[in-house]
Amino acid sequence: MTFTILASDPTRGLLAAATASRSLAVGAGVPAVRVGIGAAASQAYTNRSLRSRLLDALAAGDSPSSAVARIPEWDAGAAWRQAAVVSADGAAAVHTGEACTAWAGSESGAGFVVLGNLLPGPEVVEAMCVAFERYPEGATASALDVSEGDRALANFSRRVLAALAAGDAAGGDLRGRQSAAILVGVSPVPSGATPTEQSSPGRTATWNAVEADDEPLAIDLRADDHERPIDELARLLELALAERRAAGR
Numbered sequence: 001m002t003f004t005i006l007a008s009d010p011t012r013g014l015l016a017a018a019t020a021s022r023s024l025a026v027g028a029g030v031p032a033v034r035v036g037i038g039a040a041a042s043q044a045y046t047n048r049s050l051r052s053r054l055l056d057a058l059a060a061g062d063s064p065s066s067a068v069a070r071i072p073e074w075d076a077g078a079a080w081r082q083a084a085v086v087s088a089d090g091a092a093a094v095h096t097g098e099a100c101t102a103w104a105g106s107e108s109g110a111g112f113v114v115l116g117n118l119l120p121g122p123e124v125v126e127a128m129c130v131a132f133e134r135y136p137e138g139a140t141a142s143a144l145d146v147s148e149g150d151r152a153l154a155n156f157s158r159r160v161l162a163a164l165a166a167g168d169a170a171g172g173d174l175r176g177r178q179s180a181a182i183l184v185g186v187s188p189v190p191s192g193a194t195p196t197e198q199s200s201p202g203r204t205a206t207w208n209a210v211e212a213d214d215e216p217l218a219i220d221l222r223a224d225d226h227e228r229p230i231d232e233l234a235r236l237l238e239l240a241l242a243e244r245r246a247a248g249r
Contacts, residue, residue: 027181
């Protein structure tokens with residue numbers, strides 16, 4: 001009844017979750033991002049607690065696959081759930097229960113995973129993968145995105161949203177459209193860090209695990225009830241990016 005992308009850019013300390021559904025306020029129940037740790041989603045017959053359980057498991061040192069393997073232990077209704085998690089270093093895993101509403105499935109690539117249920121078919125997740133993988137670096141960079149951090153956050157956010165839009169164009173939720181959401185987190189950089197250190201995947205992962213867990217999200221937007229929720233989300237994203245630029249963040 002929902003389609004979602006979770007993505008990580010370890011070299012820039014970015015994590016994102018974006019989701020859309022023919023349900024009211026999908027952003028309230030499906031996606032979660034914990035800065036420096038990972039991004040998670042729980043959908044189908046949603047068990048919201050799975051999001052925090054998956055992210056807690058990552059924070060405790062579990063791999064995404066190990067965390068996802070524990071879902072039947074945490075949830076007696078695991079057969080009805082679809083859940084996924086991507087870690088800050090880009091590893092990902094998905095659980096799709098055998099009782100999820102068809103069509104249900106997922107695909108993953110380098111640093112991301114897409115998943116959905118009650119879709120017309122696999123073409124939805126396939127389109128999302130293609131849109132995310134082929135989105136050019138800096139494709140929508142604005143002259144207003146003046147800093148490297150601005151450009152990285154803006155491009156990553158727009159890239160994730162482009163994948164969501166591609167899933168919608170390929171058929172999306174069989175029931176139609178109603179809501180969408182996007183969450184993006186940026187890991188803080190320790191004082192004294194150099195630009196070279198900031199772009200190092202190994203150092204980024206270390207900073208994330210130690211310092212970033214309580215950091216607020218850079219982007220946290222929802223279109224809870226709208227005829228074209230993904231278009232509305234794109235409009236809100238540009239407003240949010242402009243506000244961050246104006247505030248010097």
